Amino acid sequence: MRDPGLLGYGNPAALQKETRESGFFIKNIDNIFYNITLSFMESIHKIYYQNSNNLSNIESNSVDLIVTSPPYPMIEMWDNIFSIQNSSIKDALNNHHEQQAFEKMHQELDKTWNELFRVLKDGAFACINIGDATRTINKKFQLFSNHSRILTYCLKSGFTSLPLILWRKQTNAPNKFMGSGMLPANAYVTLEHEYILILRKGSNRIFKNDDEKKLRKESSFFWEERNNWFSDVWHFKGTKQRLNNKNTRKRSGAFPFELAYRLINMFSIKGDIILDPFLGTGTTTLASITSGRNSIGIEINDIALVAIPEAK
Numbered sequence: 510m511r512d513p514g515l516l517g518y519g520n521p522a523a524l525q526k527e528t529r530e531s532g533f534f535i536k537n538i539d540n541i542f543y544n545i546t547l548s549f550m551e552s553i554h555k556i557y558y559q560n561s562n563n564l565s566n567i568e569s570n571s572v573d574l575i576v577t578s579p580p581y582p583m584i585e586m587w588d589n590i591f592s593i594q595n596s597s598i599k600d601a602l603n604n605h606h607e608q609q610a611f612e613k614m615h616q617e618l619d620k621t622w623n624e625l626f627r628v629l630k631d632g633a634f635a636c637i638n639i640g641d642a643t644r645t646i647n648k649k650f651q652l653f654s655n656h657s658r659i660l661t662y663c664l665k666s667g668f669t670s671l672p673l674i675l676w677r678k679q680t681n682a683p684n685k686f687m688g689s690g691m692l693p694a695n696a697y698v699t700l701e702h703e704y705i706l707i708l709r710k711g712s713n714r715i716f717k718n719d720d721e722k723k724l725r726k727e728s729s730f731f732w733e734e735r736n737n738w739f740s741d742v743w744h745f746k747g748t749k750q751r752l753n754n755k756n757t758r759k760r761s762g763a764f765p766f767e768l769a770y771r772l773i774n775m776f777s778i779k780g781d782i783i784l785d786p787f788l789g790t791g792t793t794t795l796a797s798i799t800s801g802r803n804s805i806g807i808e809i810n811d812i813a814l815v816a817i818p819e820a821k
Contacts, residue, residue, distance in 0.1 A: 553803045554803065570630050571782065576769050576783060581655055621786050626667055632710070633711075635709075636707055641703075642655060675705075676768065745767055764792060
């Protein structure tokens with residue numbers, strides 16, 4: 510049972526009032542788990558505060574698209590959340606067993622990838638934004654290839670891999686040079702991109718009836734969007750998160766709205782159900798609202814509940 514104090518609201522009635530004043534309407538609140546349903550125009554948006562490694566409350570073969578970005582293994586800001594799931598991860602880090610910690614972190618994520626494959630419909634896509642990690646442990650600097658570890662596991666689980674997208678999020682920070690700076694040979698290449706893995710369950714999606722075919726036509730994109738979106742390299746910076754709550758900002762590693770908006774419009778049609786098992790600040794929910802899709806968000810913290818009204 511979640512402590513209402515963790516959410517920053519005294520009770521469900523106060524939560525309803527606060528969110529309605531922000532322009533959303535909460536249709537239902539579960540007093541025990543603080544799961545909420547937002548009704549916005551003709552779309553429904555559900556948020557469940559739970560661990561995404563068990564999605565038993567979502568039916569198998571019911572989701573049309575997954576857009577998400579998990580906590581990145583071996584990025585220090587996520588060490589604690591992984592260690593809460595498995596205490597041996599903290600032990601491995603403390604003992605400088607970095608490869609063991611890396612693998613154990615991914616084993617926690619593997620549980621979610623299994624659930625995603627189950628809930629996806631045949632022909633549906635999973636788009637996973639993930640960055641590799643660089644870290645110095647015991648005076649040894651190295652890269653941890655998160656994208657390849659996730660891709661390898663998902664292929665073993667039954668997903669089909671399609672051409673991925675490189676999101677180049679160039680930084681202009683004056684101290685971006687890593688290692689020995691201007692001196693060879695211990696200077697390191699600056700890591701300025703992340704990956705968007707594009708995975709599909711089963712074969713091509715089939716639009717079976719006239720209603721689905723009509724919605725597909727209504728969901729078509731413009732020529733310029735087609736050219737820009739379906740390039741394998743995306744050039745835009747990670748946007749600053751304009752959140753008033755400092756604690757929310759510290760815990761957030763959100764991707765920009767543009768990223769979620771593109772993927773939703775590329776790989777789904779109006780009325781589809783979009784799932785984000787690592788909802789964070791609720792960017793996928795907001796992009797789904799804008800795109801006329803329904804959504805389900807899973808978040809282990811209360812961060813989305815605070816951030817969605819702020820983002821509006």
